[in-house]
Amino acid sequence: MMATLGKEQAHLIIVVGAGPAGMGVVNQMSKAGHAVVVLNRDIKFGGLAEYGIFPNKLKLRGGLRKSYWEILERPNVHYFGNVSVGRNKDLTVEELRGLGASALVFATGAQGTKTVGVEGDTALGVYHAKDVVYHFNRLPGFAERPFEMGRRVAVIGVGDVMVDVTHWLVRYKQVDEVTAIARRGPAERKYNPKEIRAVCSNIDRDALAKEFARIRPRLEAVGQNPDEILKGMLDEFTKCEPLRSQTRMGFRFLASPRRVLTDAQNRVRALEIEETKLEPKGEDFSAVGLKQYYEFPCDSVVFAVGDRVDETVGLPYKNGVFVTNPVRTNNDPDDSLFQAYDEASGTVIEGVFLTGWARKASEGLVGVAKRDGEWCAEVVTRYLETQSPHDRAVIDGKISQLRRMFDERRVQAIDVEGLRALEDAEKEHSAVNDFIGEFKFVSNQEMLVQIQRMRERPRASAAR
Secondary structure, three states, X not given: OOOOOOOOEEXXXXXXXXXXXXXXXXXHHHHOOOEEEEXXXXXXXXXXXXXXXXXOOHHHHHHHHHHHHHHHOOOOEEEEEOOOEOOOOOEOHHHHHHOOOOEEEEOOOOOEEOOXXXXXXXXXXXXXXXXXXXXXXXXXXXXXXXXXXXXXXXXXXXXXXXXXXXXXXXHHHOOOEEEEEOOOOHHHOOOOOOHHHXXXXXXXXXXXXXXXXXXXXXXXXOOOOHHHHHHHHHHOOOOOOXXXXXXXXXXXXXXXXXXXXXXXXXXXXXXXXXXXXXXXXOOXXXXXXXXXXXXXXXXXXXXXXXXXXXXXXXXXXXXXXXOEOOOOOOOOOOHHHHEEEEOOOOEXXXXXXXXXXXXXXXXXXXXXXXXXXXXXXXXXXXXXXXXXXEEHHHHHHHHHHHHHHHHHOOOOOEOHHHHHHHHHHHHOOOOOEOOOOEOOOOOHHHHHHHHHHHHHHHHHHHHO
């Protein structure tokens, strides 16, 4: 249980990132009476909840927005959107640490994307799933970027992100074919059965049966029953959403992409695929190449194989993740899992913490990220017990110092008042985007112009 501080003193917590994990930290810390500064790369708060879940989940997004508004409008929470943190960004990690806050929490998500490192993965028509998701959720910087998919699309991966990308391709792009390609078999598919309902009307059942017949010997070789697996898969295709296009969706299992094949203009024309087999690995199976290759014709390729953190933030980084303390503790949750760590010196970075996908990329969705933020708040609270709080006047001075840094660097930091102005501007538009079910401005510049316009409106009225 977090102790509530007195009126004269508090700790100052800086949280970088306003997605579900970051907001989980902000909620807990501000409820405990601490002053919390939130720095967010995007103008809008929400992160994954705003720009990462499928657009038609308006009820979920609406509920999250309402709860986030309540948190950000607390008097001890100070929100600054449109502020980037990292090397050659608006603020650096070192500068934030120099402000002397009691703790600095990074909830920056996993802004990088993994690849499978195949030859030709920079060809025209090769995309990363995160970029596609950002595009159809209208994230500035991605909303107006062209995504030319052609008629036949290969999506690498069989998780929930594959389903979301396929949903977009089926419902909005209405391509001819979408094929989910998996290195392992159908028993190792990762999508949620409830999520597949969005596209199961488009799945070609006959083609799926033929795919099972093609890989049957390899499944039976490791003791898997193809008939049972197929039945289990088909049983998931219930309560399917109505057919919205004639797009055919299929699966290609035990298939490992080796090369992206291109035409003379460097556009995707096919994938070179290696056949694989399953090999026991503990309680699971891994895919092992068979040195047997074939071409799979397609016009575009989307890699939905996971994410990595943004190494330009400036925290210790290794193999796609920020480095955390390797020395385990007996606490629950384990403090070390959330502590940033400098391997070069072999020491914990004092007062710097990680949470959400910044701590463990692609681990779960909104609910898991929120819980991770709450766990991080517990770890930070234990740390604060070893630190002296600040006088409220000192905290106000540090926040004023931060504002001066924005002014000196001409950073147009957007506060909660600005966010409300932007919300009002969006409500004035009746041109709702059919796919996302609401209106969004698609560039930061548009948002900044609209915020300024709405802020000047009362003054203009008063002048008249």
